Amino acid sequence: MYVLLLVVPLCFLVLWLYVKWTGMQNYWTNLGVPQGPVHPIFGSMSFLQKKNPGVWLTELYQQFKPAPYVGIWVFWRRGLVVNCPELSRQILVKDADVFRNRNLASGKSDPMGALNLFTVDDPLWSSLRRRLTLVFTGSKLRGWTTLYQSKVADLVYRIDSDNEKGINIDLRSIFADFSTDIIGESSFGVQCQATRNKTGPLREMTKEFEKYSTWRGLAWSSIFFLPEAVDLFRFSFWPKHTVDYFKKVFKMMVEERGGYERELDGKRDLLDALLKMRQDAKKDNQDMDLDILLSNAMIFLQGGYDTSSTALLYTVYELAYHPEIQQTLYEELAQAKEALGGKEFDAESLATLPYLDAVIKESLRKYPIMGWLDRLALKDYKVNEKLTIPANTVVYVNAIGMHKDSTYFPEPDKFKPERFLPENAQSIVPYTYMPFGEGPRMCIGKRIGQNTVRYGLAAVMLNFELVPRAKYPKPNDIPIEKKGLFYLPGIPLSVEFRRRK
Structure with missing residues (x-):
């Protein structure tokens, strides 16, 4: 009797799963949309923890090229991968109101991971974005010139x-030390010496961000692709001990500013903007939880240091294997430095150098740190005359797939900065190159990231010749991290820095 009570429900469950799976297998095909194999539990996501999402998206793009979109299942949720620049513009910009939110989210069990600009939905997202944009004005970035000049001097000292x-x-490691110092001092006003000393309060945190255990990989996979599982397994965006440590550091930073009640204009740096945001909420009789401040401080630290350090890593590595590109870049920088008459570079002078800009853009094309842009349809949406997707469908704009499409970027596996020189830039099809995203939710820290990479790369190139080291892979053979989701190298990389005479 008891066996029967167990067997009957189990049979119904198996039957229900089979019917569900069969429907998933045929759903997109019945709509005339190409799709690949579907796992009965993971849908199209069985690659997770075995392959980086950027690698998977590139393969998916090539497999179904020239299809403008591909149907997938994000576990049991409908998903559409967009491989077309026109549709990318339509979703990210023209109809952005329909796609205000992202699929990724943390849960109630993880307020620190759930309340930041990266993961939060509207209307809180709009409020945060509007207030935090004050941190990244042109005048604010110009005010950090002395900081950048000091840190690139530390970088050269460290390499020597x-x-x-x-x-x-x-x-x-070295570029993470450098970019952590930039973010730490510019955003929080904290004196940082990781570039020289390889350590410091904020650098100890960012070192923890770089560790991807199997458990953290599962946590991130859930946050990015199956948010419903976050509370069930009590996953978190950041390790708990890292959060506890940052709370102590944040408290110290606030106390050094005179506490939460000191009058602020919110325009000094990120910390000021966060404190001012809390004060304004209090004046409006609104309760702004301290977790919102902490969460956004942490996401700016991770997002700012990780993207810039990774861009520098890949760029320097590629240049070591392309001495002719390296020499052209050195000559441009040397001439520009000579024209300054002994003055140090500032953000404006670096931004005017076309080959420096082209080298960095080509590196971001070949190695976008996050190769997709996810959006969630808030209502039924007509993609084109052939396809309407129902509300709650997750849409992935396949940026990395287009970055590596030979139709838009001939010989995509080659490192060719000339693609982005002014005389060639007009030939780049709009919305085929999106390293910072596009539309209202594009990267808020784009300009500080560009400045960090320009300053760091210019300092390296003017002082050192880059040479490959034996026993390290060539650029196209670099294994990509599998447990994490960002497009990071899966092994340590190194080049030889030879002092220029």
Whole structure:
């Protein structure tokens, strides 16, 4: 009797799963949309923890090219991967109101991961974005010139010092030290010396961000693709000990500013903007939880340091294998430095250098740190005359797929900065190149990231010649991280820094 009570429900469950799976297998095909194999539980996502999403999206793009879109199942949720620049513009810009929110989210069990600009939905997202945009004005960035000049001097000192000690410089580590210092001092006003000393309060945090255990990989996979599982398994965006540590650091930073009640204009830096945001909410009789401030401070630290350090890593690595490109870039920088008459570079002078800009853009084309842009349809949406997707369908704009499409970027596996020189830039099809995203939810820190990479790369190139090291892979053979979701190298990388005479 008891066996029967167990077997009957189990049979119904198996039958229900089979019917559900069969419907998933045929759903997109019946709509005339190409789709690949569907796993009965994972849908199209069985690659997770086995392959980086950027690698999977590139393969999906090539498999179904020239289809403008491909149907997938994000576990049991309908998904559409968009491989077309015109549709990308339509979704990200023209009809952005329908796609205000993202699929990724953390849960109630993880307020620190759930309340930041990266993961939160409207209307809180709009409020945060509007207030935090004040941090990244042109005048504010110009005010950080002395900081950048100081940190690139530290970077050159560090490379010289490591060379003297015979250390094989880990590119991710040294550029993470550099970019953490930039974010720490510009956003929080905290004195940081990681570039020189390899450590510091904020650098200890960003080192934790770089660790991807199996558990953290599962947590991020859920946050990005199956948010419903976050509370069930009590996953978190950041490790708990890292959050606890940052709370202590944040409290110290606030106390050094005179506490939460000191009068502020919110225009000094990110910390000021966050404190002012809380004060304004209090004046309006609104309760702004401290977790909102902490969460946004942490996401700016991670997003700012990780993207810039990764861009520098890949760019320097590629240049070591392309001496002719390296020499052209060096000559442009040397001439520009000479024209300044002994002055140091500032953001404006670096921004006017076409080859420097082209080298960085080509690196971001080949190695976009996040190769997709996810949006959630808030209502039924007509994609084109052939297809209407129902509300709650998740849409992935396949940026990395288009970055690596030979139709838009001939010989996409080659590192060719000339694609982005002024005389060639007009030939780039709009919305085929999106390293910072597009539309209202594009990267808020784009300009600070560009400045960080320009300053860091210029300092390296003017002082050192880059040479490949034996036993390291060529650029096209770099294994990509599998447990994490960002497009990061799966192994440490190094090049030789030879002092220029």
